[in-house]
Amino acid sequence: MSNVRHLLGISGGKDSAALAIYLNKLYPNLEMQYYTCDTGRELQETYKLIDQLQIELNKDILQLDSIDLSNQNLESAFDYFLAQYGGLLPAQNMRWCTKKMKLDPFENWIGDVPTISYVGIRGDEDREGYISTKPNIQSIFPFRKNIWSEDVIKRVLDAKNEAQILEYYPKYLEGVKLEKAVKTFKKKLNFAFSKKQKVEALLNIDIKAFNKVVFDYLKTTELPVGQLDEFPLVENDEILVRNDIFQLIEESAVDLPGYYKPLDYEVDGEKGKYFRSRSGCFFCFYQQKIEWVWLLENHPKLFEKAKSYEKEGYSWIEGETLDDLAKPERVEAIKREHLKRKKRAYEKLYKSTDWQDAVLGEDNKRSTTSNASWLDELSDAEGDGCASCFI
Incomplete structure (x- = not known):
């Protein structure tokens, strides 16, 4: 029996929850362990999702702590590390929060044990996600067409491994498909034919064959x-996108976290909707300004807590404090700009002046999804952030 561990981190977001449900359903014999890294500053909906997911999976989700707070006069792990960093708030170019409270606890827990980490990046996302620098941790992306991480692909396409890889292909392909795969694999990379294009071409020939070839190589x-x-995922050629994620959750006993639900707001007599686009800490610096307004108006105590962390020279938003953002005229301006941006987007997309129905998700003629605006905005926001927190 292999001593390789299969691990899946639950962030509190929809994608990691859906991945847990998906893998548990398709591969019940996979000895999966689930974990979550708690910063102590998550939204309550995160904890609710984790509780429901444990029931759905019939498995415990282990909480990994980044610091033992039993001997600390502090409310959370975040407060501890904030003090260690002298009050320096985390930011996009200084993401100590992800490293100290998510990645370090995960890698310390694993130690040197060979580990496969399953990551919920979808097939409609163009990003790589977390790849550990430790050689005993390998990331797999089951929702994507290409389930392999960048470091594995780099090895597979290395010219020195070409002869070895080409020996595997005849085991899984024949005839025209085999000829095409060999020709594609031998084609040299250049400015007109990138590594990404080469992988896509090989996957388009036969996803399962490519996966089996990679698996054969990895055995060496x-x-x-x-x-x-054996690795059952090499036989899976499904590609799951956002709508599939929502369907997986809807068909389970797990509720979609409440912060995703669009709520109404009004400015200048016009109506719009806002919501939170991500899991993670309630004061996450990746939030859009309209999400800060959402927090202010729907979780005022949490907004005040976030505001209390700001000191002179340190603010969550570059060039603006939460105290300034909370002023009524500023809140109205943010809502106004949000509506204006949605109006421009929908007029461009639909070439229509009937933009408000689209923003409110009431124009079902244009989309099979009644909340088309919400899904589009969610897609825009998903491109930013740490995969460790938000998937």
Whole structure:
């Protein structure tokens, strides 16, 4: 029996929850362990999702703590590390929060044990996500067309491994498909034919064959997947996108976190909707300004707590304090700009002046999804942030 561990981190977001449900349903014999890293500053909906998910999976979700607070006169792990950093708030170019409260606890827990980390980045997202620098941790992306991480692909496409890889292909393909795969694999990378394009071309020939070839190669390496006798995901050619994620959750006993639900607001007599686009800490610096307004108006105590962390020279938003953002005229300006941006987007997309119905999700003629605006805005926001927190 292999000593490789199969781990899936639950962030509190929709994608990691859906991935847990998906893998548990398709591969019940996979000895998956679930964990979450609690900063102590998550929204309450995060904890509710974790509780429901434990019931759905019939498995415990282990909480990994970044610091033992039993001997600390502090409310949360975040407060501890904030003090260690001298009050320096985390920011996009200084994401100590992710490292100290998410990645370090995960990697310390694993130690040197060979580990496969399953990550919920979808097939309609163009990003890589978390890849550990530790050689005993390998990331797999089951929702994507290409389930392999960038470090694995780099090895597979290395010219020195070409002959070895080409020996595997005849085991899984024949005829025209085999000829095409060999020709594609031999084609040299250049400015007109990138690594990404080459992988896409090989996957388009046959996803399962490509996966099996990669698995055969990995068996000759020290990487965790290569230490397995079999890896059932090589047989899976499904590609899951956002709508599939919502469907997986809707068909389960797990509720979509309440912060995703669009809520009404009004400015200058016009109506719009706002919501929170991500899991993670309630004061996350990746939030859009309209999300800060959402927090102010729907969780005023949490907004005040976030505001209390700001000191002279340190604010969550570059060039603006939460005290300034909370002023009534500023709140109205943010809502006004949000509506204006949505209006421009929908007039451009639909070439229509009937933009408000679209913003409110009431124009069902243009989309099979009644909340088309919400989904579009969610998509825009998902491009930013740490995968460790938001998936």
